[in-house]
Amino acid sequence: MSALTDDVKRPIRTTSAHSRELGEELRLVRECAGLRGTAISEQLEWSPSKLSKLENGVRGTSETDIASLLTACRADKATRTRILRLAQEPDYGYFLRVHGDAVPDDLLCLRMHEAQALTISTYEPMLIPSLLQAEPYAEALLDESTASDEQHAAWVDARMERQKVLEQEAAPAATFFLHEIALRLVVGSHAVMHDQCMKLSLLSEWSPISLRVVPWSVGHPALQYGATYLMFAPHVKPMGYTDTDVATVFYDEDAAISVMQWKFDVLDQLALSPEASQDVFLHWAEIYSHGDLEPRG
Numbered sequence: 355m356s357a358l359t360d361d362v363k364r365p366i367r368t369t370s371a372h373s374r375e376l377g378e379e380l381r382l383v384r385e386c387a388g389l390r391g392t393a394i395s396e397q398l399e400w401s402p403s404k405l406s407k408l409e410n411g412v413r414g415t416s417e418t419d420i421a422s423l424l425t426a427c428r429a430d431k432a433t434r435t436r437i438l439r440l441a442q443e444p445d446y447g448y449f450l451r452v453h454g455d456a457v458p459d460d461l462l463c464l465r466m467h468e469a470q471a472l473t474i475s476t477y478e479p480m481l482i483p484s485l486l487q488a489e490p491y492a493e494a495l496l497d498e499s500t501a502s503d504e505q506h507a508a509w510v511d512a513r514m515e516r517q518k519v520l521e522q523e524a525a526p527a528a529t530f531f532l533h534e535i536a537l538r539l540v541v542g543s544h545a546v547m548h549d550q551c552m553k554l555s556l557l558s559e560w561s562p563i564s565l566r567v568v569p570w571s572v573g574h575p576a577l578q579y580g581a582t583y584l585m586f587a588p589h590v591k592p593m594g595y596t597d598t599d600v601a602t603v604f605y606d607e608d609a610a611i612s613v614m615q616w617k618f619d620v621l622d623q624l625a626l627s628p629e630a631s632q633d634v635f636l637h638w639a640e641i642y643s644h645g646d647l648e649p650r651g
Contacts, residue, residue, distance in 0.1 A: 371593045371606045372445045374411035375463040379437050380423060381409040382462075387427040397426055417441050447607025455505065457496065458602045459484065459512040467593060468519045468526070471584040475618045477531040477568075478580045480539065482550060485517050486530060486557060486565070491550045494542025520563060526584075528563045531621045532631075533577065534570040537638045544642045551639035558632040566625035567634045576620040583614040 369377075384394060395405045408415050408423070420441050424434045443449060451461050458464055468474060476483045482491060489510065496509045520528060532554075540547055558565050568577065583594045593606040594614045605611075626634065 369411040369590060370445055370447070371463065371467065371591075371604050372443065372449055373415075375466065376415075376420075376437070376440050377409045377411035378462060378466050379440065380420065383424065383427045383429050383433060383437070384409075387429075389427060394423070394426055398422055415441075447610065448603065448605045450601045450603045452601045455501075457509045457512055458597050459509070459516040461602055463604055464595065464602060465516060465519075467584055467586075468516070469522070471526040471586055473585045474526045474528040475531070475583045475621075476528070476581075477533075477577075477617070477621055478536055479533045479577060480580075481536050481541070482532065482554070483530050484513055485520060485528070486532075486554060487513065487517075488546075488550045488553045489514060490546045491541055494546055525562050529566065529618075530563065531566050531568055531618075531625050533568045534634065537567075537634070538570070544645055548639050548642035551635045551642065555632050555635040555639065558628055558635065564628050565631050565635075566621070566628060567631040568621065568625045572624050574620060574624060576617045577624075581614060581617060583611075583618055 384391070391405050391409075392402060394400075395402050398405075404419075405423075408419065417438065421434075421438065424437060429437070451463055453461075474485075476485070481495065484492075487495070492510050492513045493506075496506055496513070501509065519525065537547075537551060541550075554565060557563060579596065581594055581596050583592065585592045591606045592611050592614070593604060594610060595602055595604045625631070
């Protein structure tokens with residue numbers, strides 16, 4: 355007779371954005387050490403499934419197990435300290451990752467979850483979304499800092515590399531909501547804005563993604579702040595993130611997810627259709643080509 359009955363089901367182990375980030379950090383440490391999963395499992399006298407669960411972010415992993423894995427992988431002191439600190443963070447459903455001398459595009463938590471997502475929904479009230487930025491636009495935008503030329507180039511490269519998530523074989527279905535103000539604000543020069551608007555027009559014809567413009571005549575509380583909302587395979591909770599100047603806030607707590615669902619439902623109602631949005635991109639491209647910045651009537 356089966357140990358499981360219709361009334362007693364084995365619980366599905368859940369993960370969180372925080373635990374998956376920790377698991378990915380550990381997987382990268384093992385791979386950097388050149389160790390196969392089977393070899394490290396035998397060394398630690400673990401079952402292969404235990405290591406798999408650990409690297410996939412299944413909750414309930416002890417700090418002792420994490421420390422043992424880091425030791426077996428010969429992690430250096432800085433890596434060991436950083437990952438153990440991550441493991442000790444309370445998982446409240448909200449956490450932030452500081453950018454430091456980098457840009458959000460370099461954050462492991464952001465990159466890994468965008469790559470794993472089935473759908474991505476993004477809203478930007480003031481700028482072109484990072485995943486849609488043309489290189490000259492990104493260069494001009496990121497140049498508004500005291501960074502060295504080398505650091506600035508690295509930031510732009512990171513943003514361009516991140517955009518490849520939309521080109522991967524199992525690319526997420528992505529919907530981008532842009533406030534029309536983002537098209538009106540000049541970043542770099544009129545030539546940069548013309549090329550950016552033309553890129554948006556071309557991307558509008560690319561089936562994996564949908565671009566929607568929120569007209570600047572529309573007002574609603576949901577339009578105040580930018581955000582990104584990601585959905586994954588069944589049994590993986592949705593998550594969201596919001597960028598600030600110094601850090602990115604990640605969240606998968608139920609109340610926060612409800613707000614994200616409300617926000618993007620509102621955006622879906624307020625935004626123009628993809629076809630009408632493409633007309634807006636072409637309109638602004640024409641304006642920038644003539645240097646006439648008078649808005650539409």
